[in-house]
Amino acid sequence: xxxxxxxxxxxxxxxxxxxxxxxxxxxxxxxxxxxxxxxxxxxxxxxxxxxxxxxxxxxxxxxxxxxxxxxxxxxxxxxxxxxxxxxxxxxxxxxxxxxxxxxxxxxxxxxxxxxxxxxxxxxxxxxxxxxxxxxxxxxxxxxxxxxxxxxxxxxxxxxxxxxxxxxxxxxxxxxxxxxxxxxxxxxxxxxxxxxxxxxxxxxxxxxxxxxxxxxxxxxxxxxxxxxxxxxxxxxxxxxxxxxxxxxxxxxxxxxxxxxxxxxxxxxxxxxxxxxxxxxxxxxxxxxxxxxxxxxxxxxxxxxxxxxxxxxxxxxxxxxxxxxxxxxxxxxxxxxxxxxxxxxxxxxxxxxxxxxxxxxxxxxxxxxxxxxxxxxxxxxxxxxxxxxxxxxxxxxxxxxxxxxxxxxxxxxxxxxxxxxxxxxxxxxxxxxxxxxxxxxxxxxxxxxxxxxxxxxxxxxxxxx
Amino acid sequence: xxxxxxxxxxxxxxxxxxxxxxxxxxxxxxxxxxxxxxxxxxxxxxxxxxxxxxxxxxxxxxxxxxxxxxxxxxxxxxxxxxxxxxxxxxxxxxxxxxxxxxxxxxxxxxxxxxxxxxxxxxxxxxxxxxxxxxxxxxxxxxxxxxxxxxxxxxxxxxxxxxxxxxxxxxxxxxxxxxxxxxxxxxxxxxxxxxxxxxxxxxxxxxxxxxxxxxxxxxxxxxxxxxxxxxxxxxxxxxxxxxxxxxxxxxxxxxxxxxxxxxxxxxxxxxxxxxxxxxxxxxxxxx
Numbered sequence: 243x244x245x246x247x248x249x250x251x252x253x254x255x256x257x258x259x260x261x262x263x264x265x266x267x268x269x270x271x272x273x274x275x276x277x278x279x280x281x282x283x284x285x286x287x288x289x290x291x292x293x294x295x296x297x298x299x300x301x302x303x304x305x306x307x308x309x310x311x312x313x314x315x316x317x318x319x320x321x322x323x324x325x326x327x328x329x330x331x332x333x334x335x336x337x338x339x340x341x342x343x344x345x346x347x348x349x350x351x352x353x354x355x356x357x358x359x360x361x362x363x364x365x366x367x368x369x370x371x372x373x374x375x376x377x378x379x380x381x382x383x384x385x386x387x388x389x390x391x392x393x394x395x396x397x398x399x400x401x402x403x404x405x406x407x408x409x410x411x412x413x414x415x416x417x418x419x420x421x422x423x424x425x426x427x428x429x430x431x432x433x434x435x436x437x438x439x440x441x442x443x444x445x446x447x448x449x450x451x452x453x454x455x456x457x458x459x460x461x462x463x464x465x466x467x468x469x470x471x472x473x474x475x476x477x478x479x480x481x482x483x484x485x486x487x488x489x490x491x492x493x494x495x496x497x498x499x500x501x502x503x504x505x506x507x508x509x510x511x512x513x514x515x516x517x518x519x520x521x522x523x524x525x526x527x528x529x530x531x532x533x534x535x536x537x538x539x540x541x542x543x544x545x546x547x548x549x550x551x552x553x554x555x556x557x558x559x560x561x562x563x564x565x566x567x568x569x570x571x572x573x574x575x576x577x578x579x580x581x582x583x584x585x586x587x588x589x590x591x592x593x594x595x596x597x598x599x600x601x602x603x604x605x606x607x608x609x610x611x612x613x614x615x616x617x618x619x620x621x622x623x624x625x626x627x628x629x630x631x632x633x634x635x636x637x638x639x640x641x642x643x644x645x646x647x648x649x650x651x652x653x654x655x656x657x658x659x660x661x662x663x664x665x666x667x668x669x670x671x672x673x674x675x676x677x678x679x680x681x682x683x684x685x686x687x688x689x690x691x692x693x694x695x696x697x698x699x700x701x702x703x704x705x
Numbered sequence: 706x707x708x709x710x711x712x713x714x715x716x717x718x719x720x721x722x723x724x725x726x727x728x729x730x731x732x733x734x735x736x737x738x739x740x741x742x743x744x745x746x747x748x749x750x751x752x753x754x755x756x757x758x759x760x761x762x763x764x765x766x767x768x769x770x771x772x773x774x775x776x777x778x779x780x781x782x783x784x785x786x787x788x789x790x791x792x793x794x795x796x797x798x799x800x801x802x803x804x805x806x807x808x809x810x811x812x813x814x815x816x817x818x819x820x821x822x823x824x825x826x827x828x829x830x831x832x833x834x835x836x837x838x839x840x841x842x843x844x845x846x847x848x849x850x851x852x853x854x855x856x857x858x859x860x861x862x863x864x865x866x867x868x869x870x871x872x873x874x875x876x877x878x879x880x881x882x883x884x885x886x887x888x889x890x891x892x893x894x895x896x897x898x899x900x901x902x903x904x905x906x907x908x909x910x911x912x913x914x915x916x917x918x919x920x921x922x923x924x925x926x927x928x929x930x931x932x933x934x935x936x937x938x939x940x941x942x943x944x945x946x947x948x949x950x951x952x953x954x955x956x957x958x959x960x961x962x963x964x965x966x967x968x969x970x971x972x973x974x975x976x977x978x979x980x981x982x983x984x985x986x987x988x989x990x991x
Contacts (some may be wrong), residue, residue, distance in 0.1 A: 255728070255731070255732040255735035255739070256958070257732065258726060258727070258728045258729065258950075259729020259731055260730050261726075261727035261728065261729055261733030271723065312749045359723055365725070461725060469766070472916055475712070476710060476711050476712035476715060478715075478918040478921075479712035479715025479716060479719070480712070480715070481712070482715060482718075482719045483715055483718070510924075513894055514925050515921075515925070518921070518925070518957075521957075522953075522954055522957060524954075531725070531726075531727045532726055558809070593781070619710040619712065638719070639712050639714060639715065640714050640715065641715075641718055649911075652775075702712070702714035702715070
């Protein structure tokens with residue numbers, strides 16, 4: 243009898259093997275960029291960009307001080323007045339095509355430097371950026387020309403730089419506004435490549451500036467990602483939706499991690515499934531197609547994450563580690579780890595007894611909210627809760643769904659002459675895709691005056 | 706039994722995510738070899754003859770003469786009339802003999818007839834019985850009857866392993882698939898199986914995921930491990946690898962064993978052999 247056949251019991255591979263994408267070429271120019279032109283750095287300070295997983299030096303970038311940045315912002319910026327709306331629109335559409343054509347390189351640069359898995363950057367981030375450019379290109383004729391005035395200053399951190407561009411670059415270009423990107427070194431490389439693409443468009447070139455500011459000790463308050471799980475939800479699908487949310491932030495301003503509010507009656511069952519799932523997490527190189535959790539972008543981020551876990555233990559919270567991910571159970575909303583974003587792949591678990599108590603505990607954290615997910619098979623309950631939650635986007639029974647037409651809620655809708663929000667995509671295509679949508683308009687930053695910021699509620703309409 | 710509502714959008718999103726997996730070359734060849742080892746090599750045609758069954762058994766014993774290291778399928782699956790013959794051909798090997806029973810594929814016969822069929826194949830020495838549930842009873846809401854009939858078949862099957870076919874294509878919704886899975890598990894199934902392979906859709910990744918989650922829930926509650934068999938519509942190496950990833954990520958590596966996972970297929974083995982051969986030629990040339 244052939245020995246290989248005798249061994250038929252254990253033939254499956256232990257892993258998927260490596261499915262690495264090619265290491266991307268670095269951008270040709272490493273900044274800074276002033277009104278579309280590469281300039282010599284004014285100082286002699288620099289910062290290194292490291293590959294997060296290996297510590298290998300990828301590039302050394304010139305940095306500007308806060309004072310130099312303030313001086314830059316005090317100069318009058320270009321306005322897209324010379325370009326007609328149709329020229330601007332055509333340029334944005336060409337830029338969108340260029341982003342698509344260079345999507346693999348942009349995505350790989352983002353993954354290489356931020357640790358975000360290539361499956362997300364390639365299939366989500368880069369296509370969303372191209373889609374946003376196309377969508378906002380359609381609104382230039384209604385925006386008209388912009389007044390000279392304050393530029394849009396976009397801080398870029400190492401958690402998700404391409405998505406931040408989706409949120410800010412596309413509407414700014416549509417308005418003919420100048421954009422100044424101030425990037426942490428670790429966030430710079432994919433955006434520098436993007437700047438090379440923008441510069442190829444004559445009418446858009448002068449609108450963009452890019453400086454790298456050394457990452458200081460800014461204690462930026464990042465947004466938390468709450469998930470509310472009710473006893474009447476499909477627990478298996480809820481876990482599959484929650485885990486990616488904790489591993490990679492979806493919206494600008496968010497950090498990895500999840501504040502998990504779970505109905506007490508199902509807490510043991512949910513945690514069993516969550517432990518099972520975390521034990522099977524696919525951790526690896528962010529350039530590996532199968533990886534779902536890459537390294538944190540910087541040593542500072544890793545230190546902050548470990549500090550959170552140490553603090554949790556000191557508060558008497560149970561901390562379970564699954565290689566990189568962590569599970570913090572029996573947390574109270576007043577404890578420190580509940581009030582802050584975790585900056586790493588961890589779950590803070592807080593139980594509740596009723597929907598009202600879920601809302602009350604969520605508010606009691608006092609944390610600023612990113613996107614919230616609600617898991618319940620009762621559509622009415624999900625909608626009612628979503629209406630009470632003060633975050634920017636709420637997802638009911640679904641994972642992160644970003645539409646280039648709606649971005650993350652910022653500058654999503656055009657404000658008509660009467661001041662009312664004027665949706666530029668009708669609800670019907672969303673309904674056909676299985677989502678309902680509600681809009682509540684808010685005041686928008688003046689740089690995007692023609693647009694309004696909206697609160698979005700995505701409701702999965704499954705059968 | 707708690708009525709569970711399945712988040713269908715979530716299931717479909719998870720399936721889309723799983724379909725993105727890419728295996729390295731070595732891992733791919735190993736996964737294809739694994740797929741061969743868990744196949745129930747099947748012939749269930751009205752035109753089956755002793756010669757056809759003989760050829761099937763021969764294929765199971767010697768899948769590929771040019772690659773004798775390839776694993777054998779886990780079992781052959783035939784109609785009840787051919788169990789004795791298959792047992793004789795496969796005597797002394799580790800390839801099991803499974804057969805369909807209980808008025809396959811419709812299941813629309815008197816219970817006594819269906820039980821008699823099971824008793825007959827057990828007497829013929831079958832190793833595994835693949836029964837069909839009473840979909841008429843299920844869809845008319847008589848879930849108690851569905852469970853009672855499974856229990857009766859389990860008793861009639863004696864020492865033979867019982868696989869319970871849900872015919873997910875007729876159940877139509879994920880809610881129904883989960884409900885039927887829970888009923889079968891509670892009634893004593895050793896395996897739950899998606900389909901007869903006689904209608905479409907047969908085994909999809911979505912229904913398989915829902916059934917694997919039912920098995921996992923049962924394991925979390927009781928510690929017991931039950932098996933899963935998707936059948937029908939798995940026609941290529943790519944299909945097999947998607948199911949490999951699905952099982953690995955939902956239940957873990959313990960379930961990647963022929964005692965807990967099978968693929969019901971008729972032409973898949975030849976496709977797997979061709980693909981492994983191509984990979985090996987590629988490997989030699991590079």
